[in-house]
Amino acid sequence: MSLTPSARAPYNQRQTIVATTIGNALEFFDFTVYGFLALVIGRLFFPTLDAYGQLLLTVATFGVGFIMRPLGGIVIGAYADRAGRKAAMTLTIFLMALGCAMIAFAPTYAQIGIAAPILIVLARLIQGFSAGGEVGASTTLLVEHATPSTRGYFASWQFASQGLGILLGALLVGVLSATLSKEAMESWGWRVPFVLGMLIAPVGMYIRRHLEESLTVVPAATAPRRSSLTVVLSEHGKTVLAAVLSIIGGTAAAYVVSFYMPTYAIRELGLPPPVALFGAALTGLLSFALAPFVGRWSDRVGRKPLIIWSRIALVLLIYPCFWWLTEAPSPARLFIVVGLLSITLVVQTVPGITMLPEMFPKPVRASGMSLVYSVGVALFGGFSPFISTWLLNATGNKLAPAWYLLAMTLVSTLGLLWLKDHTGEILDKEPTGIQPVH
Template sequence: MKTPALNRPMTRRKTIVATTIGNALEFFDFTVYGFMALLIGKLFFPTSTAYGQLLLTAATFGVGFIMRPLGGIVIGAYADRAGRKKAMTLTIFLMALGCAMIALAPTYARIGVAAPMLIVLARLIQGFSAGGEVGASTTLLVEHATPADRGYMASWQFASQGLGILLGAVAVGLLTATLSPAALESWGWRVPFFLGMLIAPVGMYIRRHLEESLDVETPAARAKARRSSLSEVCSEHGRTVLAAILSIVGGTAAAYVVTFYMPTYAVRELGLPPTVALFGAALTGLLSFGLAPFIGRWSDRIGRKPLIVWSRIALVLMIYPGFLWLNQSPTPAVLFTVVGLLSITLVIQTVPGITMLPEMFPKHVRASGMSLVYSVGVALFGGFSPFISTWLLAVTGNRLAPAWYLLAMTLVSLLGLLWLKDFTGKDIDAAGAHQPA
């Protein structure tokens, strides 16, 4: 029996590599920006208070997420019309453009208010790109899988995010450890963004040689493409969209607080050295990259929902004690232990969660549906988590405030799972697999 082209080992490996490069670049850049928040705030948002600088920098981090829904809608529809690999090539080009703008941006001291405006514009471009990147790439991975290993294939989406976070944390940590504060402030902070620019051409080359998983040449495909994919997703799968957005609230809020906000929290609130906080984040990336494929295999055997539910219950039980312990004993060992345990629960819930999203929609609107759900959920509850956490700390004066926020978001996200169907092991392209919700 002949092996289908999409399921051949060489094709699948190339798909994993191409997807990993693009997603890793996206999260490398987002990680670097988050880890440089204190320095970027000083250079581009020189307000009268340190908290004001941090709030503006965190808000700019979140601004990139405002564009994610638009990027998800536009690039997701493009992926459903023109194909997954064309959409993925476009997203990596846009991400490189954003890297270049940040790397070359003059500071506030040189051009005044135009400096933060350039940063905001770069973040908007990157947010637009990221909104389409995750949907198109995860859809491609799922469509190169069989019903028996979709969790494993989709897991590389999250593994690549971990790789980007790991590389970003190590890069910033090494720069912080080896450069003087003056050198880091003068030019060192730009180095990671220049690295992002160099990675992009390699990613674009590999993606152009991918095997397309969407047949865009058949009359049926052209007829479906003429109808607005967003319109169809919202009108025929509206309940699924709402439930799916609700289901990812807790995971995405926790991911962005633990990964992107925790280094700033550890330095500013707990007095830990920047390098210690950064290598704590590197631990998160390492665990995500190393564990994700195994969790994907696990979800293929026992189902997506059981892993999500039990890992979120574990996260609920660990959040408050973890923050309390960290505040009572702010040592590197405690930081690494708390971050490591929280990261493991995040991997266990996120891998099956990100696999479920494209499984919920029929093929001709799969990228649009996946992009819409993920980008809206992340935009509302992920990107602004550092800002909300910083604001809560400033308003309440309670260093445990971020823990209460995460606790509430995680409990709310459990509700969305009640209305979602688990497609583990099923043919998601079979006739009647996706009845309107």
């Protein structure tokens, strides 16, 4: 039985949300599971160093993936504005699967020497290039399938999918850590998440075949001669600078709370690895569960009010939470701290990620979104674990990550004040013809 046009619109919306969420979740699973295995990978690929050196180089390699994000955002964002959102999303998924396969089957340092960490770095560069374009293309697709009154809800599924990927990765690594011996984990257990991550390739095929494109692709002969990056920088330069500044606080908090906290809890607080990883799983669960509700909330009250008030809450909570946790580390305290910080993170990130594509016109929306997000995350997100680890060692103060988060949150609020809130506004002249899902 075929659907009528009126019935097909909500169906297409749900299909877009489900397919995009699954694809994004698997991509973030692949990209972030490396962070949950930092201690194991450090022993296998940097064994000539002491424990601190192993950890520092491992989290630095985690951050290396973010160096390529701006380039991936520029190249894949331009591709998304030229060839369509679906084509760009499919490309990022296959690149992420390639990087995942390289890590899954990488020989260790004991087997091939210095070539082993070099191979890991190359894989992380490929994954970073992929991730740099994925967020822009997928968020733009979601926003362009929404109406002015549902953009926050649709875009929220981008962050919800990130939470789902984190949840799956932390749970899997936590279960492996709890059930396998140290020898088995270092022998083959650490490879399991990366092997499973290779399964994202079939999802890419599904997205390519079944999703409805939101961009009218212009034939190459009639396309504008100026590149989308040139247009973004020349016509929207001030917006780009303010937007990059505005997201650094949220990205720093996300990568410290979600990816560095397990390592911090194990190495600095002495908590068992499964407990620390299940704390990260709690972050993913809260992000996945709360993001759609925060998205609808932002559609009603606006993006900036939620971001500002959640950042005030985060500033007030950061230091007391870290102090309380370090005074008497326990699983209960870890879960409470992670839960509180995660809630503030969701409330500021969902409207923040919605604002980014709302700032740019449709012909360069994916490029603008990708550039802003990838640069902000590359500079202050991916290297947050590295900076936190270095600060802890340099100062000897277990509260050093709290001071870093506090500084990043306060600085990023300045950029937010310069941005216009486009909640409820019509972004494009042509109507989408899609009705909201009730």
